[in-house]
Amino acid sequence: MKVGERHYRSIWADERRDAVHIIDQSRLPHVFETLRIPSMEAMAEAIRQMRLRGAPLIGVAAAFGIALAMLRDASDASLSQACNALRATRPTAVNLAWALARVRERLEDLKPADRVEAAWKEAQAIADEDVALNAAIGRHGVVLLQKEYEHLQRPVNILTHCNAGWVATVDWGTVTAPIFMAHEMGIPIHVWVDETRPRNQGLLTAWELAGHGVAHTLVVDNAGGHLMQQKKVDLVMVGADRVTRRGDVCNKIGTYLKALAARDNGIPFYACVPSPTIDWTIEDGVEEIPIEERDPDEVRHVRGLDSDGKYASVAIATAKTPIANPSFDVTPHDLVTGIITEKGIARASERELLAFWPREQHSKAYLT
Amino acid sequence: MKVGERHYRSIWADERRDAVHIIDQSRLPHVFETLRIPSMEAMAEAIRQMRLRGAPLIGVAAAFGIALAMLRDASDASLSQACNALRATRPTAVNLAWALARVRERLEDLKPADRVEAAWKEAQAIADEDVALNAAIGRHGVVLLQKEYEHLQRPVNILTHCNAGWVATVDWGTVTAPIFMAHEMGIPIHVWVDETRPRNQGLLTAWELAGHGVAHTLVVDNAGGHLMQQKKVDLVMVGADRVTRRGDVCNKIGTYLKALAARDNGIPFYACVPSPTIDWTIEDGVEEIPIEERDPDEVRHVRGLDSDGKYASVAIATAKTPIANPSFDVTPHDLVTGIITEKGIARASERELLAFWPREQHSKAYLT
Numbered sequence: 001m002k003v004g005e006r007h008y009r010s011i012w013a014d015e016r017r018d019a020v021h022i023i024d025q026s027r028l029p030h031v032f033e034t035l036r037i038p039s040m041e042a043m044a045e046a047i048r049q050m051r052l053r054g055a056p057l058i059g060v061a062a063a064f065g066i067a068l069a070m071l072r073d074a075s076d077a078s079l080s081q082a083c084n085a086l087r088a089t090r091p092t093a094v095n096l097a098w099a100l101a102r103v104r105e106r107l108e109d110l111k112p113a114d115r116v117e118a119a120w121k122e123a124q125a126i127a128d129e130d131v132a133l134n135a136a137i138g139r140h141g142v143v144l145l146q147k148e149y150e151h152l153q154r155p156v157n158i159l160t161h162c163n164a165g166w167v168a169t170v171d172w173g174t175v176t177a178p179i180f181m182a183h184e185m186g187i188p189i190h191v192w193v194d195e196t197r198p199r200n201q202g203l204l205t206a207w208e209l210a211g212h213g214v215a216h217t218l219v220v221d222n223a224g225g226h227l228m229q230q231k232k233v234d235l236v237m238v239g240a241d242r243v244t245r246r247g248d249v250c251n252k253i254g255t256y257l258k259a260l261a262a263r264d265n266g267i268p269f270y271a272c273v274p275s276p277t278i279d280w281t282i283e284d285g286v287e288e289i290p291i292e293e294r295d296p297d298e299v300r301h302v303r304g305l306d307s308d309g310k311y312a313s314v315a316i317a318t319a320k321t322p323i324a325n326p327s328f329d330v331t332p333h334d335l336v337t338g339i340i341t342e343k344g345i346a347r348a349s350e351r352e353l354l355a356f357w358p359r360e361q362h363s364k365a366y367l368t
Numbered sequence: 369m370k371v372g373e374r375h376y377r378s379i380w381a382d383e384r385r386d387a388v389h390i391i392d393q394s395r396l397p398h399v400f401e402t403l404r405i406p407s408m409e410a411m412a413e414a415i416r417q418m419r420l421r422g423a424p425l426i427g428v429a430a431a432f433g434i435a436l437a438m439l440r441d442a443s444d445a446s447l448s449q450a451c452n453a454l455r456a457t458r459p460t461a462v463n464l465a466w467a468l469a470r471v472r473e474r475l476e477d478l479k480p481a482d483r484v485e486a487a488w489k490e491a492q493a494i495a496d497e498d499v500a501l502n503a504a505i506g507r508h509g510v511v512l513l514q515k516e517y518e519h520l521q522r523p524v525n526i527l528t529h530c531n532a533g534w535v536a537t538v539d540w541g542t543v544t545a546p547i548f549m550a551h552e553m554g555i556p557i558h559v560w561v562d563e564t565r566p567r568n569q570g571l572l573t574a575w576e577l578a579g580h581g582v583a584h585t586l587v588v589d590n591a592g593g594h595l596m597q598q599k600k601v602d603l604v605m606v607g608a609d610r611v612t613r614r615g616d617v618c619n620k621i622g623t624y625l626k627a628l629a630a631r632d633n634g635i636p637f638y639a640c641v642p643s644p645t646i647d648w649t650i651e652d653g654v655e656e657i658p659i660e661e662r663d664p665d666e667v668r669h670v671r672g673l674d675s676d677g678k679y680a681s682v683a684i685a686t687a688k689t690p691i692a693n694p695s696f697d698v699t700p701h702d703l704v705t706g707i708i709t710e711k712g713i714a715r716a717s718e719r720e721l722l723a724f725w726p727r728e729q730h731s732k733a734y735l736t
Contacts, residue, residue, distance in 0.1 A: 029685065029686055029689075030683075030686055192692075195565070195667070195684070195685075196590070197563070197565060197588040197589065197590060198588050200684055203684060203685055203689075206685065206689050207686075210688070210689070216690065217690045217691065217692045218667065218685055218689050218690065218691045218692075219667070219691070219692050219693075219694075220565040220566050220589070220621065220622075220667055220693075221565065221588070221589050221590050221622070222564070222565055222589050222620075222621040222622025222625065222697075223621055223622070223692065223693075223694055223697075224625070225622070225624040225625040225628065225697055226621060226624060226659065226694050226696075226697035226698075227692075227694070229624065229654055229697065229698070230659075252590075253588065253590040253591055253594055254588075254589070254590025254591070254593070256593040256594060256597065256629070257590065257592070257593040257625040257626075257628070257629060258625075260593065260625070260628040260629055260632055261624070261625055261628055264628055286597055291594065291598075299563070299586065299587070299588055301672075302670040302672060302682060302684065303682065303684070304669075304670060304682030304683045304684040304685075305682060305683045306674070306680060306681075306682055307680070307681070312674060312675070312680075312682055313674075313675070313682070314670060314671065314672030314673060314674055314680055314681070314682050315398075315672045315673045316563070316568055316571060316670065316671070316672040317397065317563075317571055317574065317586055317672075318397055318398055318575075320578070321397070321571075321574050321578070321586050322584065322585045322586065323585065323586045323587070324560075324585045324586075324587050324591065324595075325587075325588070325591075326587075326591055326594050326595070328594075329590075329591075329593055329594035329597065330594075330597070
C-alpha cells in the first residue's frame with residue numbers, strides 16, 4: 001500500500017535477486033525505513049528481532065530466506081540448515097513452519113543447480129498468493145462498507161483493534177483490505193483505531209491509514225464502548241489469530257470487550273479471516289484454545305520517542321508490581337455478525353463456514 | 369492506610385498547626401514522598417500540579433488551604449482572596465467548591481481573631497467526615513466479600529478499574545475500603561488492577577494495595593473480559609464520578625466495557641459510591657451526563673521511569689496522529705448489580721436509592 005506517494009509491499013525481492021527488502025517495523029510509526037536483507041542469517045535475525053511481524057509476512061520472509069540461502073549454497077545440507085535456522089526464530093508461528101515446509105518440498109527433489117531459481121519463484125508465489133487472499137477479503141468486505149454508506153449517506157465509522165493491516169501481510173492486510181478498497185472507491189470512511197495495549201500495535205494501523213490518506217482517530221482501548229454508546233461507530237472489524245469451525249474468534253486481548261459493546265449497541269461485528277486462519281479441528285474457542293501468557297515486561301514498559309526524539313522505554317509500574325499478560329482472548333461466535341473470508345462472508349456458524357469449505361466436514365478433532 | 373509499616377492519611381495538619389502535610393501523588397507509584405505545605409499559595413500550587421488528586425481529597429485540601437491563609441491574615445479580604453485562588457486551581461471540581469463554601473460560611477460571621485481556630489477545626493471536620501463516609505462504605509461492602517469467601521472457600525478475586533483508592537480520599541478510599549477491611553479481617557482476597565489508560569491511575573491502586581499487603585496483579589485494560597471468561601474474577605468493584613438517581617454509573621472511561629463482560633459472565637458488578645456523588649437531578653446517564661474530552665497528549669504521551677530511574681515521558685504516537693480522549697463513560701443501571709453507599713447496598717434503581725435518601729424524591733430536574 002502507499003507510504004507517502006509511493007506504493008510498497010512489506011517485503012520484496014531485489015531486482016538483481018541478490019537480496020530481499022523489508023520495511024523495518026521496529027522503527028514504525030515514528031521512522032519509516034526499509035532494510036536490505038542480503039543473507040539467510042540476516043533474515044533470521046530480522047524475524048527474531050521483530051523487524052518484521054505478522055503471521056503471513058513471517059511465512060513469506062522465511063521462504064525468501066531459503067532463496068537467499070540457496071544463492072550462497074544450494075546443497076542439501078544448506079537447505080536443511082536454513083530451514084532449521086529460520087524455524088527457530090519464532091517457534092510457535094504456524095505460517096512460518098508451513099511456508100518452510102512448502103519451499104523445502106518444492107526444492108528437495110531438484111538438482112542443486114536448479115534450486116536458486118525455484119526458491120525465488122516459490123517465495124514469490126507465496127507472497128503473491130497472500131496478496132490475492134487479502135484482496136479477495138477486501139472485495140467481499142467492501143460491499144458491506146458500500147451498503148452501510150448508501151444507507152447512512154455520511155462517512156462510515158469503523159472501529160478496529162490491533163493491527164490486521166498490510167504490514168502484517170505482504171499487501172492489503174485483512175481488516176485494512178476492505179478499508180483501503182472503500183477509500184479508493186470514494187466511499188467516505190473514518191476508522192477508530194484502538195491503541196491495543198500492551199504492545200500498541202494500533203499505532204501501526206494508524207500509520208498505515210495515514211500513509212494511505214484514510215481518515216482515522218487513535219483512542220485508548222477503554223474508549224470503544226463509549227464511542228459505540230454514543231453512536232459514533234457503525235461497524236467493528238477485527239482480524240483473527242485463529243477461528244474455530246463454529247466461528248469463535250481468537251484475536252488480540254481486548255477484542256471480546258469490543259464485541260460485547262457492539263452487541264449491546266446493535267452494531268455489527270466482523271472478523272476478516274483468510275481461510276488458513278480457520279482451525280477446523282476445534283469448535284469451542286473459550287474451552288479449547290490455549291491463551292499465550294507473555295512477558296510481564298510488555299505491560300511494565302512502554303516504548304516511544306523520548307524528548308530527544310529517540311526510541312526509549314519507560315517503566316510505568318515498579319519492578320515489584322505483579323503483572324499478568326494474557327495476549328489473546330476469544331470472542332464466542334454468537335457475538336460475531338460475520339466472518340469475511342476470501343470466498344465471501346459467512347455467518348459465524350459451522351454450517352455457513354462449511355458451505356465455503358465442504359471438504360473440512362471431517363476435520364473435527366474428535367471425528368478423526 | 370499503610371505505607372510500609374506506618375499508617376498515613378493522604379493529608380494531615382502539622383501538630384504545630386503551621387503547615388499541612390500531603391503525599392506527593394505525582395511521584396507515585398515509584399517514589400513515596402510527603403510534602404510540607406506551609407501556605408495557601410503552596411496548597412493551590414500543589415492542587416494545580418496534581419500533587420494531590422481525587423475529588424474528596426481536593427475538597428479537604430482546599431479547606432486546609434483556607435486555614436493556612438487565615439494563619440497569615442484572617443481579614444475578610446484574605447478569606448475572599450484565598451477562596452478565589454483555591455477555587456481557580458480546578459474550576460470543575462465540585463467537592464472543591466463545596467468545601468470552600470462550607471468553610472467560608474463557617475468563618476464569615478466570626479471575628480478575624482477567631483477564624484484561625486475555626487478554620488482548622490472545619491477543615492479537620494471535613495477530613496474526618498470523608499474518612500467516616502468511606503469507612504461506612506467499607507463496612508457494607510466487606511459483607512459482600514465475606515459472603516463470597518464463605519461460598520467459594522478460596523481467595524476472592526476482585527477486578528477494579530482506575531483508582532477509587534485511599535489516596536483519592538483522606539483515608540480508606542471507596543472501592544478500597546471494603547478491600548482493606550476484608551484484608552484486615554483475614555478474608556483472603558486478590559485484586560486484578562486495570563492499568564486504566566490513558567493516565568494509568570491503576571498504578572496508584574496497585575501501589576496502595578502493595579503498601580497494605582493486599583495480593584494484586586496489574587493487567588492492561590484489555591484483559592478483564594478474558595479473565596472473567598476464564599472464571600478468574602468473582603466480582604467487579606469500581607468507583608464513580610457521578611451516579612444518576614436511577615443508578616447509571618459515570619466513571620473512568622472503560623468501566624462500561626467491564627460491566628458488559630461481568631454481565632456476559634454472570635459476575636456481580638458493584639459501584640462504591642458516597643452519597644455526595646449521587647446526582648439526584650438526572651436519570652439517564654448516557655443521555656444527560658456530558659463526557660469531558662481531555663487533552664490528546666494524555667493518550668500520546670506515557671509517563672514512567674526512564675533507564676536512569678528518572679520520571680520521563682515517551683510519545684507513543686506521532687505528533688500528527690489524530691487522537692480522541694473521552695475521559696468517562698456511563699454504565700447503564702441494568703448492568704449494575706448494586707451501589708454500595710454509606711447507608712447500605714442499594715440495587716441500581718430509583719426506588720432503592722430513594723429508600724435510603726427519601727428527601728431526594730423531589731430533586732429531579734424536571735420536577736423543579
